[in-house]
Amino acid sequence: MTSPPRILDEIGAKLSELAASSPAKDIEKNVKAVLGSAFSRLDLVTREEFDVQREMLAHARHKLIELEERVAALEAELLRARTGESED
Incomplete structure (x- = not known):
C-alpha cells in the first residue's frame, strides 16, 4: 500500500x-x-522610465520655485533701489 x-x-x-x-x-x-x-x-513607457521622468519633473519644479523666489527678491531689491534714488 x-x-x-x-x-x-x-x-x-x-x-x-x-x-x-x-x-x-x-x-x-x-x-x-x-x-x-x-x-x-x-x-507606452516602462515603469522605470516613468519614475525617472517623475524625478526629473520634481527636480525641475523645485528649481523653478527657487528661481521664482530669487527673481522676486531681485525685483524687490531693484524696486527699493529705484525708490531710494528717487527720494534723493
Whole structure:
C-alpha cells in the first residue's frame, strides 16, 4: 500500500500535468500574446522610465520655485533701489 503523503504527491503531480495541458492554459497563452502584441504597438513607457521622468519633473519644479523666489527678491531689491534714488 502506498503511503498517504506519496499518494497526495502523485495526485498533485497529475493535477499539475492536467492543468498545464488544459484549454485554459492555451487561452491564457493566446490572451497574453494578443495583449503583448497590442501593447507593443502603443506608445507606452516602462515603469522605470516613468519614475525617472517623475524625478526629473520634481527636480525641475523645485528649481523653478527657487528661481521664482530669487527673481522676486531681485525685483524687490531693484524696486527699493529705484525708490531710494528717487527720494534723493
